Amino acid sequence: MSSKRLDVHNSTIPQVCVACEARHRGVCGTLNPSQLVKLSKTTSKHIFAADEELIPAGGEIRHYSNILSGVVKLTRLMADGRQQIVGLQFAPDFLGRPFRSSSDISAEAATEVQVCSFPRATLEELVRESPELEHMLHQQALKELDEAREWILTLGRKTAAEKVASFLYLIASHIDPERSIDVGPIQFELPLKRADIADFLGLTIETVSRQITKLRKSGIIELEGTRIVTVPSMTVLQRASAADII
Amino acid sequence: MSSKRLDVHNSTIPQVCVACEARHRGVCGTLNPSQLVKLSKTTSKHIFAADEELIPAGGEIRHYSNILSGVVKLTRLMADGRQQIVGLQFAPDFLGRPFRSSSDISAEAATEVQVCSFPRATLEELVRESPELEHMLHQQALKELDEAREWILTLGRKTAAEKVASFLYLIASHIDPERSIDVGPIQFELPLKRADIADFLGLTIETVSRQITKLRKSGIIELEGTRIVTVPSMTVLQRASAADII
DNA sequence: CGTAAACTTGAGAAGGGTCAATTTGCGTGG
DNA sequence: CCACGCAAATTGACCCTTCTCAAGTTTACG
Structure with a gap:
């Protein structure tokens, strides 16, 4: 393992996180500098073009992401081809289903999308040591649940x-x-x-x-x-x- | 404060909780006996007839509940009277929107419903001292989110x-x-x-x-x-x- | 500037809604 | 225990919104 400049003062915010919105309004907001350093060592940024698949349905979940920019559509596909978008996510939302090894929902880029990804194990480790992180994820799940139910009303009765x-x-x-x-x-x-x-x-x-x-x-x-x-x-x-x- | 028999050995499970399903499959499953004792001191059981309102929409959230038996419908009402059930809950589900003082969704009994209720403050206190409890609530929120999205597909495309x-x-x-x-x-x-x-x-x-x-x-x-x-x-x-x- | 994808528009069909009339089920009281 | 009365459910006829299929038209991009 190569030593990095940031290791010397691990109270310093990692370079990749400095200008990141997820550190303010996203799930990274609950992490202290040393946790941010730990996370940032395993993160990688990716850019997806519109209609590219970020997370396939049914596949094993290997990593989670923060959306840095763009809009992500969560879609369900039926056997006969009928399709339904079951959620939209915007920066700086957290992307991925925690505590499950797979999901029937696929995530696709609606626009060009920039994400910051990290392995599943890293998130699970951080959650174990930081209840605040789980609280943040919990809050986002509740927000998404509120939005999903709002949308159920729209689909059912409008x-x-x-x-x-x-x-x-x-x-x-x-x-x-x-x-x-x-x-x-x-x-x-x-x-x-x-x-x-x-x-x-x-x-x-x-x-x-x-x-x-x-x-x-x-x-x-x-x-x-x-x-x-x-x-x-x-x-x-x-x-x-x-x-x-x- | 009156002393109770259970305080003497607070490793004893409170009488009201002994046969309760929520202690096994519900959110109370994460609590230790002393936390159960604390919670049980503030709980009260209620029975609602079919179509009675458990939690009104828009009102201030004063307490949370565990469903002991029966089915609860979560409904959204539009100004012109159109109505949509946005979720169904069964025993031993947790009932109520955590971390919010009100919700636009009302909870009504679909069948006769038996619940075990406790004040908002008690839950929030227990959550603060027990990350496992928040994890359990988080898991339930994620389960409800999965169900809501499944239902969005049903409403939108079937x-x-x-x-x-x-x-x-x-x-x-x-x-x-x-x-x-x-x-x-x-x-x-x-x-x-x-x-x-x-x-x-x-x-x-x-x-x-x-x-x-x-x-x-x-x-x-x-x-x-x-x-x-x-x-x-x-x-x-x-x-x-x-x-x-x- | 040309081409393909995305979008719009039209005509006809169909799935589900509306309104109205019964029928069934069930709790209550005689 | 039966009859009554009301709420819940079913059924029918008709209508309207949305879907389907089929051109066109516009937009975006190489």
């Missing part, structure tokens, strides 16, 4: 128009989570293509397209090309999404 | 017939989790009425009823009255549910 509006509202909300609702228009690039949106909403591409056209014609959104969306009023979009919180 | 079959398969699987698939017929009582099944599957009562009739006429299930179901072959039912795991 119309196609409401579903598409809900999706746009979801994406817009992720652009700037700090932003309070309706301080002027908001513009963003859709991280998903129509086919992905359809797989997320349990609709067909055609229905998604028609509903987006409707939203455009009614002035609730504006489009530049097919991906750049402007929402003049988030309140109006929220109303179109049939948000149940009044 | 037909009405497949949805109803999936629901029946889900319930049948919960009757005896240890049972291996297809060792003869299995009989059980449906914990949900048609309206609840509809709210769980994102369908109407009428569609659920029609699909149940279809399953009955095709011999995949048999009915006694409206609630008692016999499944001659779980494999056949599983196939009807379009289980994607081949």
Whole structure:
């Protein structure tokens, strides 16, 4: 094993972690400098192009990751080819199913995605010595559970128009989570293509397209090309999404 | 504070916990006898009739519970009255959203339900002193997340017939989790009425009823009255549910 | 600037919803 | 124990939203 400069003062934050968002808002936020050093020794950064597979379904889980940038879709595939996106993850989310050797869900890049990966064993070791890390992972699991249940309501009870509006509202909300609702228009690039949106909403591409056209014609959104969306009023979009919180 | 017999030997398991399933398969399984004693001092058992509300949506969370018997439905209600069941919980599941003072989800009894409740503060205190307890809660959150995502696939991509079959398969699987698939017929009582099944599957009562009739006429299930179901072959039912795991 | 992928639009079909009328099941009280 | 009455469930007829299939059109990219 080669000694590294960082070993000398292991209260120093590793170079690779210095500018990393996961250290602030992600799971690494609970680690002390020496734990960060331990983790950073086994990490490696990867970049995936859109539609590349980060984690295959059914395969053995060998490593976990933090999303540094981009959007990841979690998908379930049926035997006959039907597909459903069961979750979307954004930076600096933790990626991977803890405490299980495999999962039926695959993770695919929706946009170009940058991740910081580390072996399964490293995470499990850190969890054992740091209850705060498990707490952070627990918190993220609960957040994802809240989001999944929100989405169950959307899939089960909303119309196609409401579903598409809900999706746009979801994406817009992720652009700037700090932003309070309706301080002027908001513009963003859709991280998903129509086919992905359809797989997320349990609709067909055609229905998604028609509903987006409707939203455009009614002035609730504006489009530049097919991906750049402007929402003049988030309140109006929220109303179109049939948000149940009044 | 009154002294109790159990304080003398706090390695003794409290009377109320002795026959409790939550001590074996539930979250209490991680607690040592003295922690059980501490918890049991603040617990109280409650029985709710079917359709009674255990936890109201939006209200402040004052206590958590373990389900001792019965089935609990977690529901989301929209402003216009549309309703969706976003989760079902069985004994000995933990009930309540940890680390949050409120939730938009209400918990209602589907059947008669018996719970063991304790104040929020007690749980939080125990979590602070016992990482194993948090690990157990984390595991349950991950299990619920897996189930929620499974259900997202069902809601988003399955037909009405497949949805109803999936629901029946889900319930049948919960009757005896240890049972291996297809060792003869299995009989059980449906914990949900048609309206609840509809709210769980994102369908109407009428569609659920029609699909149940279809399953009955095709011999995949048999009915006694409206609630008692016999499944001659779980494999056949599983196939009807379009289980994607081949 | 050409090509393929992504997206939109249209027409017709179908699955599931809506409304309405029965029928069944079941607890309660006579 | 039976009859009543109500809630739950079933069934039918019709309608509407979404899907399917089939062109077109636009966009992105080499």
